[in-house]
Amino acid sequence: MEPLDCGAGRDLLRADLSAEGLEVVAAGIEAIWAHAALLPEEITPEHPGLAAEVFGSLAAAGRAEIDDQGRLAGVHGFSLRPTRHSFAHDGVAHHTWCAFDSVGIPAAFGIDAVATTDCPACGATLTVDIRNGAPEDSGIVLWLPVPDATSHLMAQFCANADLYCSRAHLEERVDVVGASGRVLTLAEAAELGRETWADVSHIEVASGGR
Ligand SMILES: [Zn+2]
Numbered sequence: 001m002e003p004l005d006c007g008a009g010r011d012l013l014r015a016d017l018s019a020e021g022l023e024v025v026a027a028g029i030e031a032i033w034a035h036a037a038l039l040p041e042e043i044t045p046e047h048p049g050l051a052a053e054v055f056g057s058l059a060a061a062g063r064a065e066i067d068d069q070g071r072l073a074g075v076h077g078f079s080l081r082p083t084r085h086s087f088a089h090d091g092v093a094h095h096t097w098c099a100f101d102s103v104g105i106p107a108a109f110g111i112d113a114v115a116t117t118d119c120p121a122c123g124a125t126l127t128v129d130i131r132n133g134a135p136e137d138s139g140i141v142l143w144l145p146v147p148d149a150t151s152h153l154m155a156q157f158c159a160n161a162d163l164y165c166s167r168a169h170l171e172e173r174v175d176v177v178g179a180s181g182r183v184l185t186l187a188e189a190a191e192l193g194r195e196t197w198a199d200v201s202h203i204e205v206a207s208g209g210r
């Protein structure tokens with residue numbers, strides 16, 4: 001795949017995080033992965049102030065979710081909310097902000113998973129079998145938005161990063177010539193996912209399939 005000129009890849013998630021900030025984010029992902037809604041200071045008790053600051057600024061940029069009780073409810077694509085998109089790993093469903101996340105996260109972690117989402121054109125449920133981080137071959141394609149700015153990741157990127165049954169269904173919904181973005185195969189989406197979550201993919205997650 002040609003390199004992406006902006007928006008996606010490593011820059012999609014980093015948002016200028018320091019090394020310590022990345023540790024805080026990694027701990028947040030572990031909590032969400034375990035379906036635990038925790039206050040920032042409970043996530044990294046050794047850096048309570050930093051955790052509140054990091055998740056607060058990520059939430060303002062649409063890169064984290066804080067619930068009405070002040071607990072971390074989502075970060076870097078992972079969500080405790082029941083969204084349209086998820087991946088199941090080891091018999092447990094994990095919701096994600098977008099379809100790209102549902103394929104890209106298992107790819108980055110190199111795990112077995114089944115991603116589930118739906119096609120915006122026809123409403124069909126789409127599932128993608130992922131083995132050791134590699135998605136099955138199929139005609140399913142991803143619309144990868146490349147927004148001019150990603151000041152709010154969920155609104156400007158995730159809201160439109162959908163999987164479609166086929167390129168034909170994608171073109172029913174997206175003006176691929178005029179809109180800013182690209183059509184990716186599942187293999188390309190997985191490759192971009194590995195790059196996007198590279199900084200946190202060392203996290204120890206549920207055992208099976210690793
Ligand atoms: Zn469709």
Ligand SMILES: [Zn+2]
Nearest residue numbers: 097098101158
């Ligand atoms: Zn997303």
